[in-house]
Amino acid sequence: MILLGNVDEFDEGESYGIDLDTISIVLLRQQNRFFVYENRCPHRGIRLEWQPNQFLDYERQFIQCAMHGALFRIEDGECIAGPCPGEMLKALSYRIEEGKLFLTE
Ligand code: FES
Numbered sequence: 001m002i003l004l005g006n007v008d009e010f011d012e013g014e015s016y017g018i019d020l021d022t023i024s025i026v027l028l029r030q031q032n033r034f035f036v037y038e039n040r041c042p043h044r045g046i047r048l049e050w051q052p053n054q055f056l057d058y059e060r061q062f063i064q065c066a067m068h069g070a071l072f073r074i075e076d077g078e079c080i081a082g083p084c085p086g087e088m089l090k091a092l093s094y095r096i097e098e099g100k101l102f103l104t105e
Pocket residue numbers: 041042043044045046065066067068069070082083
């Protein structure tokens with residue numbers, strides 16, 4: 001398991017980019033749930049963010065790829081608009097133990 005941080009470091013409604021040795025991830029906290037995906041757009045295989053920690057669209061309802069604007073549902077990572085409809089962000093599993101958030105794969 002890889003420690004991502006303390007749960008209370010991640011604010012409600014925000015998105016975070018975290019670069020690990022072997023993978024870059026996007027972590028989101030929404031309605032007190034966490035969603036963790038590989039930071040890789042299925043359209044062209046590049047990073048998603050506009051700027052550091054900026055992964056959400058203007059209305060903060062979807063993850064948006066900065067390159068061509070694909071929109072992905074936060075809940076499951078499915079592309080619902082843009083150049084790759086139906087494709088998925090790769091979901092990563094995590095675990096919370098004693099107030100700490102760990103990536104488990
Ligand atoms: S690279 Fe993400 S929408 Fe094209």
